[in-house]
Amino acid sequence: MQKGKAVPDKEKGKLSLFTNExxxxxxxxxxxxxxxxxxxxxxx
Amino acid sequence: MTDSYASKLxxxxxxxxxxxxxxxxxxxTKDLGLPxxxxxxxVLKANSDFLGKVLKINYVILVIVIGMVIRNTIGIPSWALxxxxxxxxxxxxxxxxxxxxxxLAELATLGATSVVLILAFVFGTIIFTMWFGKKMNxxxxxxxxxxxxxxxxxxSAIVAVAPAVxxxxxxxxxxxxxxxxxxxxxxxxxxxxxxxxxxxxxxFGAWAGTxxxxxxxxxxxxxxxxxxxxxxxxxxxxxxxxxxxxxxIFLPLVxxxxxxxxxxxxxxxxxxxxxxxxxxxxxxxxxxxxxFLATVTLTSFGAFxxxxxxxxxxxxxxxxxGWFFAIGLTGLGLQISFAEMKKAGxxxxxxxxxxxxxxxxxxxxxxxxxxx
Numbered sequence: 001m002q003k004g005k006a007v008p009d010k011e012k013g014k015l016s017l018f019t020n021e022x023x024x025x026x027x028x029x030x031x032x033x034x035x036x037x038x039x040x041x042x043x044x
Numbered sequence: 045m046t047d048s049y050a051s052k053l054x055x056x057x058x059x060x061x062x063x064x065x066x067x068x069x070x071x072x073t074k075d076l077g078l079p080x081x082x083x084x085x086x087v088l089k090a091n092s093d094f095l096g097k098v099l100k101i102n103y104v105i106l107v108i109v110i111g112m113v114i115r116n117t118i119g120i121p122s123w124a125l126x127x128x129x130x131x132x133x134x135x136x137x138x139x140x141x142x143x144x145x146x147x148l149a150e151l152a153t154l155g156a157t158s159v160v161l162i163l164a165f166v167f168g169t170i171i172f173t174m175w176f177g178k179k180m181n182x183x184x185x186x187x188x189x190x191x192x193x194x195x196x197x198x199x200s201a202i203v204a205v206a207p208a209v210x211x212x213x214x215x216x217x218x219x220x221x222x223x224x225x226x227x228x229x230x231x232x233x234x235x236x237x238x239x240x241x242x243x244x245x246x247x248f249g250a251w252a253g254t255x256x257x258x259x260x261x262x263x264x265x266x267x268x269x270x271x272x273x274x275x276x277x278x279x280x281x282x283x284x285x286x287x288x289x290x291x292x293i294f295l296p297l298v299x300x301x302x303x304x305x306x307x308x309x310x311x312x313x314x315x316x317x318x319x320x321x322x323x324x325x326x327x328x329x330x331x332x333x334x335x336f337l338a339t340v341t342l343t344s345f346g347a348f349x350x351x352x353x354x355x356x357x358x359x360x361x362x363x364x365x366g367w368f369f370a371i372g373l374t375g376l377g378l379q380i381s382f383a384e385m386k387k388a389g390x391x392x393x394x395x396x397x398x399x400x401x402x403x404x405x406x407x408x409x410x411x412x413x414x415x416x
Contacts, residue, residue, distance in 0.1 A: 017052075017056065017126065017129040017130050017133065018133075022331055024132060024133055024136065024332075025136065025331035025332040025335075026331060027133055028133055028136035028137045028139075028140060028332045028335065029140060029331065029332060029334070029335035029338075031133065031137045032137045032140035032141055032335055032339070033335075035137070035141070035364060036141075036339075036348075036361070039360045039361065039364075040348070040357055042360075043355075043356050043357045043360065
């Protein structure tokens with residue numbers, strides 16, 4: 001395994017894949033909606 | 045260089061697999077059709093009454109601890125860093141799916157108590173933190189960021205309030221480190237104290253949802269106290285998240301109040317810089333809460349089938365949010381650095397801990413008086 005460095009403190013606030021909190025929220029809403037649709041289709 | 049979406053997605057996969065592996069290691073693989081591995085939680089329960097049944101160490105605590113150990117020993121492997129960054133996304137998706145546990149009728153019943161409790165404790169804590177911060181000679185912007193974190197729901201509140209009080213990078217970092225350190229103590233002690241005092245699941249949920257600072261830590265403590273099952277979901281989680289999300293709903297109002305307090309309390313030099321930007325606070329409202337509310341509405345109107353007994357769809361959603369939380373909380377553990385926690389030493393830690401402790405004790409007393 002490649003040994004990684006602990007993330008520097010200044011990077012802490014950036015520990016999200018998204019540059020904008022709002023984009024992350026939207027992605028979560030879309031992701032959850034897709035999951036719900038898939039389950040409804042599978043259960044039907 | 046801008047990465048394409050496909051390349052970003054590719055980079056996310058190794059870290060995601062690492063978090064999924066730790067989640068499966070802790071939860072077991074029964075849900076994946078492999079009942080042979082009962083998970084570290086199962087192993088603990090089978091071998092230690094003290095750890096499994098008294099301390100009730102479950103997958104939630106395990107994934108966070110494993111994450112913390114990795115982060116503070118070998119560090120997050122560089123190949124896993126992008127995947128770990130998806131942890132908040134999973135927690136938010138889990139919260140949205142958690143909406144399938146609620147119906148509007150239930151929310152209306154819980155609402156009155158939670159709104160009164162939340163309003164009293166959120167604004168009481170904010171005023172106390174800003175007053176005590178001033179007494180301790182903290183910069184007003186730093187005290188304001190800390191007040192948001194201690195009063196509302198942790199990191200997102202700090203991030204939302206910072207622009208309104210001209211918070212600097214170090215104000216934000218110290219506030220986050222303080223509330224995570226204090227919250228970490230709460231996350232491990234609340235379930236233990238709850239069992240020790242013989243609290244009901246409803247009482248514990250209300251206490252955790254009011255007294256613990258960070259959304260992820262409310263979730264972890266509530267699940268640690270009462271993990272629940274697919275057929276009998278965790279009551280403490282259900283109640284705790286209602287209290288927790290109620291305070292999130294007040295976030296726009298909190299930003300406005302703190303910005304107003306800031307302009308009143310800051311000194312001359314700070315005041316020259318202070319142009320409280322309350323006009324933009326609505327844009328800071330966490331959108332995923334709307335997703336949670338939409339799920340509650342859909343569930344209430346039977347979009348996912350029968351609520352009682354739960355339909356196959358609802359059972360599947362409940363199974364999935366457990367996995368989303370396990371994956372997300374693994375990432376949360378991987379982001380807790382002891383060095384970052386040490387940074388919280390000094391004034392922010394004293395002020396934040398005093399306010400947090402006051403809120404935890406006060407909310408326990410009120411919960412014991414108001415909730416059966």
